[in-house]
Amino acid sequence: MPVSCDTARFHRQLAGCALQSGASSLHFQRLTMPYLIGVDIGTSSTKTALWRDDGVLMAEASAPYPLHRPHPTWAEQSALDWWQAACHTIREVLGRSGVKPADIAGVGVDGLGWSLVAIDGAGEPVFPAMIWLDRRAEAEAAHLRSLPEAEYLVNLVANPLDAAYITPKLRWLQIHEPSLYRGAAQFLTSTGFIVHRLCGALTCDTTQAYGFHCFDIRRERWDAEAARLLGIPLEKLPPLFASCDRVGVVSPKAASLTGLAAGTPVIAGALDAAAGAFGSGVARVGQTSDQGGTAFGLSLCVDKVIVEPRLIFSHHVVPGTYIFQGGTVGGSVLPWFKEALGQPEALAAQLLGGSAYSLMSDEAVTAPPGANGLLFLPYIAGERSPLWNSDARGVFFGLSSRTTRADILRAIMEGCAYAVYHNVRVMEESGVGPKEWIGIGGAANSPVWCQIKADISNRPFTVARREDGGTGDNTLGLAVMVGQAVGLYPDLVTPIERFLPQRTVYLPSLERHSLYARLFEFYLQLSNALLPQFHQWAQVVQSG
Secondary structure, three states, X not given: OOOOHHHHHHHHHHHHHHHHHHHHHHHHHHOOOOEEEEEEEOOOEEEEEEEXXXXXXXXXXXXXXXXXXXXXXXXXXXHHHHHHHHXXXXXXXXXXXXXXXXXXXXXXXXXXXXXXXXXXXXXXXXXXXXXXXXXXXXXXXXXXXXXXXHHXXXXXXXXXXXXXXXXXXXXXXXXXXXXXXXXXXEEEOHHHHHHHHHHOOXXXXXXXXXXXXXXXXXXXXXXXXXXXXXXOOHHHOOOXXXXXXXXXXXXXXXXXXXXXXXXXXXXXXXXXXXHHHHHOOOOOOOEEEEEEOOOXXXXXXEOOOOOOOOOEEEEOOOOOOEEEEEEEOHHHHHHXXXXXXXXXXXXXXXXHOOOHHHHHHHHHOOOOOOHHHOEEEOOEOXXXXXXXXXXXXXXXXXXOOOXXXXXXHHHHHHHHHHHHHHHHHHHHHOOOOOOEEEEEOHHHHOHHHHHHHHHHHOOOEEEEEOOOOOEOOHHHHXXXXXXXXXXXXXXXXXXXXXXXXXXXXXXXXXXXXXXXXXXXXXXXXXXXXXXXXXXHHHHHHHHO
16 A cells, blocks of 8 residues: 555654654753764765764765676666765764764765665665666666656656666566566665664655655655556555654664664655755755766755656755756766876876866866867766766767867866756746755866856856855755754754855856857757767667
8 A cells, every 4th residue: 555644654653752762861862962973875985974063074984885887878886885884984983083972963864866775674685776877777768658657657756757767777677687576575765775774764765755656746655556557566665754754763783883872863864966955055945056976966946846857856855845956977077087088187186185186177277168169068978867868978079189188178067067057947947947056066176167157057156165164065964954853953944054154156257158158059959969879879889
């Protein structure tokens, strides 16, 4: 039977009772404890930070793990690698900070989206996690789009039937690994898996649930009819929770692995994009985060459900709001450049003790706007919104004998910014748009990249920072969420705004915007013109 709002509330009440009955005196004491932990499960690494309740960062640590691509369109990770990284980084921040485990008020987790983690009855993964970059389920997605009920499914969850989502991945698993599909006890998200490891609860938070096309985004429940159409047994989908719901406490086993105190409250957690948007200061309608990490994208805070299949839509962590999203693959371009062509910057960074990406940024700023006639399509791993094309590939257009390394780097930054702005244009067609554009992630550390985004969009581009100069991030958002859940803060909006008092604003230049407006239109024409060729080229390559 479907999980209704009433059923979800029952599960939340049950979790609350467990907290009160299992460690009531411990929980009461922790309401006054000032320390909070956020664990961000990312694509390339896990980052954990320990925060004081006044927004002071006490310690942070990160641990990398591999991404496996056994076939060109596959992208897998081990969920156990995520867990080991979480355990390692939690122990590390506790050790670095000197904070006693008993003084941690609670733990929050976010995770990469559209990641399918199938577990058995003992909680062990039965198959590698298929993450957001995985596009093996193209045929399955095409089948779903051909169904008479396809429009109903899209409208139900307000998201397209694309191969990146969890739904087509479930169908792929059902067809290609039927015994594993039947044997799986639960289908979890990345966040849900780590929460399960911490406290034993089976959960799916509402910000991650949009990956399943049997999620009724308006009623916040699993839809029985949609699940039947998709062949997804409802008993294999976990109960739904709001992000700030307390769903359990750290188990003795998890305590021994992480160094946390058994009984520490755990919240349901969130999608990484939602936690990152909130951590950057996106807490009110119209505020928008520009995520510049392994994935590039926008998260615009809105207060109504918008069905635009070219974009992405999910709940936000702030009650009563959603995030209207656009996601591109552009964030993987500079890491590719660094590995393939960036040996000079990498070597210089080792010798000087700096960052290779900072050196690339310094070089890009020496090229003029428009990169001396060089245009770049940043689709090196296909493209997500609004193109949704797995066959798309990166293109440098306009290379000449006069093209410099600085031109190439600037063209990469401009191309990635065009891809993000493409999503803004689609949002505006839906009647909404950014009121305040806030940059987060590694790209926000590049002044030239921030200025490019301001000039292309003709909007001020803001980088919000803490008093210590650091930027807001996922773990800060998680810390505030945990603090509100355990009673340290009366709401979510007030503390996040207080903890990000500094604003560096990049103002657009009308002259540069005029140039970029013309170049962006050519970017769109070139992208659209090449879409058929991308498909034909993929067939040529696959045929050998």
